[in-house]
Amino acid sequence: MTDFRDKLPPDLRAKQRTLVHNHNIRIMLTWVGFCSLAFVALQVLRPYPRAALTVAIVALILMVYVALVFIPKADARQCQRIGFTCPSCGKPLYDQSSIHGHKSSLITRGVCPHCDHSLVTTITV
Numbered sequence: 506m507t508d509f510r511d512k513l514p515p516d517l518r519a520k521q522r523t524l525v526h527n528h529n530i531r532i533m534l535t536w537v538g539f540c541s542l543a544f545v546a547l548q549v550l551r552p553y554p555r556a557a558l559t560v561a562i563v564a565l566i567l568m569v570y571v572a573l574v575f576i577p578k579a580d581a582r583q584c585q586r587i588g589f590t591c592p593s594c595g596k597p598l599y600d601q602s603s604i605h606g607h608k609s610s611l612i613t614r615g616v617c618p619h620c621d622h623s624l625v626t627t628i629t630v
């Protein structure tokens with residue numbers, strides 16, 4: 506598979522790196538928060554297994570909500586803030602890759618994930 510990341514203009518490439526880094530930190534903090542909450546709940550509520558299980562399930566639901574709703578919104582806000590937006594449609598360019606094989610069209614084709622506007626610099630020699 507072709508990787509277009511290094512064919513992006515240098516400023517977009519730098520912003521893309523920043524977004525990926527911050528996105529990964531958000532995911533890691535969410536995961537650590539979930540594990541901490543579940544661990545504390547299981548320790549503190551050890552005499553009350555039903556309550557501990559309930560808190561652990563609520564923590565899991567909260568983690569999924571944060572991962573699927575809050576983090577993408579935070580990514581989009583950061584895109585707007587640092588100017589990592591499509592010059593054609595103005596929408597955020599960051600589109601996370603997933604463990605299920607989804608790769609952003611920015612990476613695979615060098616185009617905006619929303620309108621397919623090409624963002625690759627053409628180098629003429």
Ligand SMILES: [Zn+2]
Pocket residue numbers: 591592593594595596617618619620621622
């Ligand atoms: Zn666009």
